[in-house]
Amino acid sequence: MSPLRLCMAVCTVALLLPAVTAKYAALDWWQTSIIYQIYPRSFKDVNGDGIGDLKVSQLSCFGGSAWEWNDKRQQYYYHAFAIQQPDLNYRFQAVVDEMKNVLRYWVEKGVDGFRMDAVPFIFEADHFEDEPIADNHADFEPSDHDFLNHTLTVDQPETFDMIYQFRELLDSYKLLDGYTRLIMTECYSPLEKMMKYFGNETKNGAHFPFNFLPIERLSRQSNARDFAGAILTWETLKPAGKWGNWVIGNHDQKRAASRFDAEFIDALHMITLLLPGTAITYNGDELGMEDSFIRWDQTVDPQAINVGPKRYQSFSRDFARSPFHWDASPNAGFTTNLYSWLPVNPNYWYKNLATERNQMGPDGRPAGHQCKCSRSWVWRIHLSDGTRRETPQAINVGPKRYQSFSRDFARSPFHWDASPNAGCHIVVMNIGSEIEYADILTIRPTLPEQLVVYAASANSMHEPGHTVNTDKIMLKPKEALTLSTVELGIVDRHIKVGDAFDPKTMMGGSRNYRLGGIVNGAAKKEEKGEDKTDKAEEKGEKKLLSRGRYAWEDDDWDDDDEKEEDNEVY
CATH class of the missing domain: 2.60.40.1180 (Golgi alpha-mannosidase II)
Known part of the structure; x- marks a missing residue:
C-alpha cells in the first residue's frame, strides 16, 4: 500500500443563508462546511465483528528498520510505516498513472474530496544515503524514528509537485461540472515546508494542508498569549489568498478533552468554529470524548507494540481511537459483538450522542435543568445538516x-x-x-x-x-x-x-x-x-x-x- 492513503472527505454539507451577501455566497462548499473526520475502525461496526467496517491502515513511523526482506523477490523493500505498507516508487511513471486512476475512480463514484495522509513520505531521495543522526538523538532509542534527522525521506521537492499534479487532475473535473473536489493534506512538517503544499506561483496544490498548530503548540499549560500566538503564526505564514483551517484533534493525537480539560472542550470548539477558515473535527470531540486507558495486553497500535510494555503508553495512539459513543447500550452502541477491537471508555453511559439528543425537548428547546450539562449546540452544528456559520457576519x-x-x-x-x-x-x-x-x-x-x-x-x-x-x-x-x-x-x-x-x-x-x-x-x-x-x-x-x-x-x-x-x- 502506498504511503498516500485516500479516503472520502466526510463533511457536513453547508446551506448558504438567504441573507448572505454576494461576497459570502461566492464561497465554495468546503469553505462553509465543517470537515468531520471519522476513524472508521472505531466509528461504527455494522456486521458485528467488533471492528468498524471501513478498513483503513494504521499510519505512523513505527520504529525499527524501514527495510524488509522479501523471499519471493529476493530483495529488500522500503516501508516508512508498517511492514504491510511497502512504499510505492513514484519515480516510476506507471505508478503515478495508476494513482491518478485511483483518484479518477473515486471521483466518478461521487466522492467530494480526499484526505491525503502522510504526504511528506511520497518521495525519498534517489541516492539512498544514510540519514544523519538527530541532534537530540540522546533522548531516543536507536530504533526510534526520531533518532534520525529525516532529511532524505520526507518533504522531497518532487512531493510538492505530485500534489500539484493531483490538484490539476481534480480541477479538470470542475471545468466539466463546476463542482470542487477537495484536497486536504496531512503533514507534520516545518511550517515553511507545509505552506508549499498550498501551491506555488504557477500551480495550485492542496486546498489546504491541515493546520496542526492548535495540537502542537497548545495544551492545558497554555495561556491566552499562547493561543493568540498560534492563531497569528498560521495567519501570518499562510500564503495570501489561501484558505485556513483549524484542527484540535485527530486519530494520531491524544483527544482534545484530555490534552486540555474536559470542561474546556466547548471553548476550543468556539475558537475553531468562529475563526476564518474550515473547522476540522475528529469524531467524538463534539461530544467531549476523552482518551480511554488501554492496557498493554489490549494494545493494537504497531507504534506502541514496537517499543514494548515499558514505553508503550508514551507512543500509543490507541487511547484516542476508542469506539465512538453512540448511546448508553453495551459497547456504547458501537457494536453488537461482546467485544470491540478497543475497549470503550467507561464514561460512555452518560457522555454519548443519544444523551445529548435526549436533553433537547420535542420543540427543539433545552429540556429542563439537565441541559446544563449538554453540549447540544456543539453536536447540532457538527451532525445536523446546517452550517456552522449561522449568521452572515460570522x-x-x-x-x-x-x-x-x-x-x-x-x-x-x-x-x-x-x-x-x-x-x-x-x-x-x-x-x-x-x-x-x-x-x-x-x-x-x-x-x-x-x-x-x-x-x-x-x-x-x-x-x-x-x-x-x-x-x-x-x-x-x-x-x-x-x-x-x-x-x-x-x-x-x-x-x-x-x-x-x-x-x-x-x-x-x-x-x-x-x-x-x-x-x-x-x-x-x-x-x-x-x-x-x-x-x-x-x-x-x-x-x-x-x-x-x-x-x-x-x-x-x-x-x-x-x-x-x-x-x-x-
Whole structure:
C-alpha cells in the first residue's frame, strides 16, 4: 500500500443563508462546511465483528528498520510505516498513472474530496544515503524514528509537485461540472515546508494542508498569549489568498478533552468554529470524548507494540481511537459483538450522542435543568445538516489583526463586508482555575452596555438569548461564551430573540436566521467612542483583564491605529 492513503472527505454539507451577501455566497462548499473526520475502525461496526467496517491502515513511523526482506523477490523493500505498507516508487511513471486512476475512480463514484495522509513520505531521495543522526538523538532509542534527522525521506521537492499534479487532475473535473473536489493534506512538517503544499506561483496544490498548530503548540499549560500566538503564526505564514483551517484533534493525537480539560472542550470548539477558515473535527470531540486507558495486553497500535510494555503508553495512539459513543447500550452502541477491537471508555453511559439528543425537548428547546450539562449546540452544528456559520457576519473572509495585550489576555478582530447592522461576535473564555470577571469595555469602549449570549459552554450558567453586562461578565474556570452585538431572530435553531418565527424551521432540514438591529445603539456608541478607545490604548489599559482569560472579537472595526508591537509571531 502506498504511503498516500485516500479516503472520502466526510463533511457536513453547508446551506448558504438567504441573507448572505454576494461576497459570502461566492464561497465554495468546503469553505462553509465543517470537515468531520471519522476513524472508521472505531466509528461504527455494522456486521458485528467488533471492528468498524471501513478498513483503513494504521499510519505512523513505527520504529525499527524501514527495510524488509522479501523471499519471493529476493530483495529488500522500503516501508516508512508498517511492514504491510511497502512504499510505492513514484519515480516510476506507471505508478503515478495508476494513482491518478485511483483518484479518477473515486471521483466518478461521487466522492467530494480526499484526505491525503502522510504526504511528506511520497518521495525519498534517489541516492539512498544514510540519514544523519538527530541532534537530540540522546533522548531516543536507536530504533526510534526520531533518532534520525529525516532529511532524505520526507518533504522531497518532487512531493510538492505530485500534489500539484493531483490538484490539476481534480480541477479538470470542475471545468466539466463546476463542482470542487477537495484536497486536504496531512503533514507534520516545518511550517515553511507545509505552506508549499498550498501551491506555488504557477500551480495550485492542496486546498489546504491541515493546520496542526492548535495540537502542537497548545495544551492545558497554555495561556491566552499562547493561543493568540498560534492563531497569528498560521495567519501570518499562510500564503495570501489561501484558505485556513483549524484542527484540535485527530486519530494520531491524544483527544482534545484530555490534552486540555474536559470542561474546556466547548471553548476550543468556539475558537475553531468562529475563526476564518474550515473547522476540522475528529469524531467524538463534539461530544467531549476523552482518551480511554488501554492496557498493554489490549494494545493494537504497531507504534506502541514496537517499543514494548515499558514505553508503550508514551507512543500509543490507541487511547484516542476508542469506539465512538453512540448511546448508553453495551459497547456504547458501537457494536453488537461482546467485544470491540478497543475497549470503550467507561464514561460512555452518560457522555454519548443519544444523551445529548435526549436533553433537547420535542420543540427543539433545552429540556429542563439537565441541559446544563449538554453540549447540544456543539453536536447540532457538527451532525445536523446546517452550517456552522449561522449568521452572515460570522462568515469571515479573513482576519485583520491578532493581538495579545498581556501574558494571559488576547483578542483578535476580524473584518467583513456585511450590512451596516452586522455588528460583531466576541468570544471570552476563562483559561484559568479561578472565577474571573471580564470587563470588555476596557478594551473596546464603543461596545454596547449589554451583549447577547450567542452560545455558552456546558459549564456556564448562561443560555443562548441571555444578556450580560459588557463591563462585568463573570466567568467560571474553563467557561466560555460567544457574545453578540446583534439581536438574533433564532439562535442555534431553538432560541428566539426578537421577531416571530415559524417553529417548523427549528425542526426542519434547513436553517433560517433573521438579523435584528444592533443592540443598544452600538453604532452611535462606536462613532462617539472612537477617541476614547485611542486614549485607553495610549494609557496601556490593554492589560486590565486579569490572568487566565482569553478573548477575541469578530468585528468590522478599523484597528489600523493599534500598535504594531502587539502583533507578535510565536
